Amino acid sequence: MDEPVANPPADPSAYPHRTQLQLRWKDNDVYGHVNNAEYYSFFDTVINEVLIERGGLDIIEGEVIGLCAESHCLYLGPLDYPGTVDAYMRVGHLGSSSVRYELALFDPDGQCSAVGWFVHVFVARATRRPAEITGPMRELLESLRVLA
Amino acid sequence: MDEPVANPPADPSAYPHRTQLQLRWKDNDVYGHVNNAEYYSFFDTVINEVLIERGGLDIIEGEVIGLCAESHCLYLGPLDYPGTVDAYMRVGHLGSSSVRYELALFDPDGQCSAVGWFVHVFVARATRRPAEITGPMRELLESLRVLA
Amino acid sequence: MDEPVANPPADPSAYPHRTQLQLRWKDNDVYGHVNNAEYYSFFDTVINEVLIERGGLDIIEGEVIGLCAESHCLYLGPLDYPGTVDAYMRVGHLGSSSVRYELALFDPDGQCSAVGWFVHVFVARATRRPAEITGPMRELLESLRVLA
Amino acid sequence: MDEPVANPPADPSAYPHRTQLQLRWKDNDVYGHVNNAEYYSFFDTVINEVLIERGGLDIIEGEVIGLCAESHCLYLGPLDYPGTVDAYMRVGHLGSSSVRYELALFDPDGQCSAVGWFVHVFVARATRRPAEITGPMRELLESLRVLA
Numbered sequence: 001m002d003e004p005v006a007n008p009p010a011d012p013s014a015y016p017h018r019t020q021l022q023l024r025w026k027d028n029d030v031y032g033h034v035n036n037a038e039y040y041s042f043f044d045t046v047i048n049e050v051l052i053e054r055g056g057l058d059i060i061e062g063e064v065i066g067l068c069a070e071s072h073c074l075y076l077g078p079l080d081y082p083g084t085v086d087a088y089m090r091v092g093h094l095g096s097s098s099v100r101y102e103l104a105l106f107d108p109d110g111q112c113s114a115v116g117w118f119v120h121v122f123v124a125r126a127t128r129r130p131a132e133i134t135g136p137m138r139e140l141l142e143s144l145r146v147l148a
Numbered sequence: 149m150d151e152p153v154a155n156p157p158a159d160p161s162a163y164p165h166r167t168q169l170q171l172r173w174k175d176n177d178v179y180g181h182v183n184n185a186e187y188y189s190f191f192d193t194v195i196n197e198v199l200i201e202r203g204g205l206d207i208i209e210g211e212v213i214g215l216c217a218e219s220h221c222l223y224l225g226p227l228d229y230p231g232t233v234d235a236y237m238r239v240g241h242l243g244s245s246s247v248r249y250e251l252a253l254f255d256p257d258g259q260c261s262a263v264g265w266f267v268h269v270f271v272a273r274a275t276r277r278p279a280e281i282t283g284p285m286r287e288l289l290e291s292l293r294v295l296a
Numbered sequence: 297m298d299e300p301v302a303n304p305p306a307d308p309s310a311y312p313h314r315t316q317l318q319l320r321w322k323d324n325d326v327y328g329h330v331n332n333a334e335y336y337s338f339f340d341t342v343i344n345e346v347l348i349e350r351g352g353l354d355i356i357e358g359e360v361i362g363l364c365a366e367s368h369c370l371y372l373g374p375l376d377y378p379g380t381v382d383a384y385m386r387v388g389h390l391g392s393s394s395v396r397y398e399l400a401l402f403d404p405d406g407q408c409s410a411v412g413w414f415v416h417v418f419v420a421r422a423t424r425r426p427a428e429i430t431g432p433m434r435e436l437l438e439s440l441r442v443l444a
Numbered sequence: 445m446d447e448p449v450a451n452p453p454a455d456p457s458a459y460p461h462r463t464q465l466q467l468r469w470k471d472n473d474v475y476g477h478v479n480n481a482e483y484y485s486f487f488d489t490v491i492n493e494v495l496i497e498r499g500g501l502d503i504i505e506g507e508v509i510g511l512c513a514e515s516h517c518l519y520l521g522p523l524d525y526p527g528t529v530d531a532y533m534r535v536g537h538l539g540s541s542s543v544r545y546e547l548a549l550f551d552p553d554g555q556c557s558a559v560g561w562f563v564h565v566f567v568a569r570a571t572r573r574p575a576e577i578t579g580p581m582r583e584l585l586e587s588l589r590v591l592a
Contacts, residue, residue: 022169024189024192024193026192026193026325028325028326029322029324030324030326030328030503032207032208032326035488036484037322037481037482037484037485037488038481041172041174041481043481044172044173044174044479044480045174045230048173048229048230049229049230052230053230059176060180067519069518069519070517070519071480071516072514072517073515073516074514075511075512075514075515081193081196082193082196082197125475152300173473174473174479176474177472177473178472178473178474179355179361179421180474183340183469183470184336184367185333185336185470186333189333191333192332207326208326213327217370218369218371219332219368219369219371220366221366222366223363223365223366317466318465320488322485322488322489324503328503337468337469337470341468341469344469344525344526345469345525345526348526349526355476377492377493378489378492378496378497
């Protein structure tokens with residue numbers, strides 16, 4: 001983290017992408033709410049789904065894959081199985097071979113449960129060396145970018 | 149297992165309850181498909197959701213809870229994130245304090261991915277001694293029962 | 297399940313392989329004990345570790361991999377984070393391309409928490425067609441086999 | 445995050461607490477290495493084990509529990525099942541009712557895989573209102589504190 005990254009806003013209107021996640025029995029931990037580590041699993045799920053369906057990411061055969069380089073989450077309220085989560089996502093920073101996604105999660109009552117961010121570095125699958133983001137993937141990420 | 153339990157049918161019409169599950173990034177394992185252990189997490193999720201929403205199960209405060217006593221799964225085909233699972237459930241056996249659920253999972257093309265079963269023993273939360281299934285919970289389970 | 301499979305014994309001396317597992321925070325579910333689905337994750341972990349370290353399984357590059365075809369678990373007592381699990385394993389049946397492992401888990405007091413079994417079918421990674429078990433892998437599995 | 449928090453050092457000697465974690469089959473994701481979200485599960489596991497064993501935390505019955513308020517991880521290298529992780533932990537900041545742990549994970553070759561931090565707010569279990577950290581818990585956290 002060369003320069004500090006601000007937490008993204010707890011405001012659905014700030015995000016161009018929205019999806020809904022379902023909670024599972026095992027998400028709840030011994031304290032009765034969704035465990036903090038699962039929030040990162042939600043981030044992974046939301047991000048990769050968009051990359052696969054709209055950016056051409058092929059997680060099985062593709063020559064370029066996205067690896068997580070840094071992640072962060074600020075927890076603002078509980079989530080509970082059974083139920084759903086409204087997940088919002090945008091691109092906060094887009095570099096040559098890396099991208100920082102910004103995400104916000106809301107409970108079914110519209111309360112913000114968490115905001116966070118997640119950095120992907122795109123690399124060649126074989127060598128794990130950084131690979132430039134090009135073509136449909138760059139177009140997708142540009143379309144999700146929010147300009148300050 | 150006092151007497152062998154047959155695998156449930158790979159036929160959606162055999163089940164009175166249906167729901168849809170979403171897959172997550174982390175469900176896929178190193179071989180590229182949903183890991184076998186996750187199927188049991190799906191069973192848990194499907195079963196408890198019905199018990200909570202329609203049978204009055206209170207997983208945080210309730211005096212009676214359902215503990216898994218035995219489970220089984222026959223794997224018939226892969227499941228893959230990103231995607232969904234059509235999950236079907238019925239009650240195969242209903243005793244005084246225990247119930248055996250039967251489940252079947254289908255991929256988005258309608259291929260059966262797995263059939264399995266899962267036994268809950270209802271117990272007093274405080275003592276973990278078996279507790280008779282009564283009231284709305286028994287009515288729910290009776291309504292999901294399939295008579296041979 | 298063409299013929300019923302008996303539950304394996306809750307007796308450590310019946311198993312040629314032993315290892316110890318560590319529990320994690322997230323293993324405990326809302327009822328305060330290790331969730332039932334995690335037991336299958338333990339089975340997967342114990343089995344594949346032996347196959348990799350002693351049978352030559354290469355989960356990243358190998359041409360032959362083992363897929364779970366069927367699994368079963370009988371739950372006999374709770375497990376709790378923080379703590380460890382003593383895991384025991386043997387081969388109950390060894391066919392041309394499939395193997396049924398039998399496992400037992402014990403808590404730190406020596407109480408049996410679960411017994412179960414898990415069937416691997418070995419397949420060609422590329423085609424997912426059954427592949428004969430040969431060489432060091434067959435030798436390993438033979439060495440873990442228990443003759444009735 | 446009122447003020448930016450620096451990433452902790454990738455140096456084992458900077459941490460007063462050390463433990464070793466085991467990896468599991470399911471930790472590896474489709475790219476063949478431990479999934480990023482699992483690292484937070486490792487943090488949870490390392491932190492709570494110390495709190496339970498040395499600080500008197502009672503996760504089942506205790507009146508005061510620690511909830512995750514913010515977490516962060518910088519990924520520096522892969523981890524792989526089967527194998528172990530050397531985990532290091534210290535207290536970076538200790539407030540009246542909150543604590544920021546700093547952690548570092550190393551692979552079996554001594555390469556640093558990740559550094560991160562994790563904030564617990566201690567709350568009354570019943571009300572989820574902040575609770576002052578006192579007694580053996582404060583003594584423990586003080587003993588793990590590193591003064592700049």
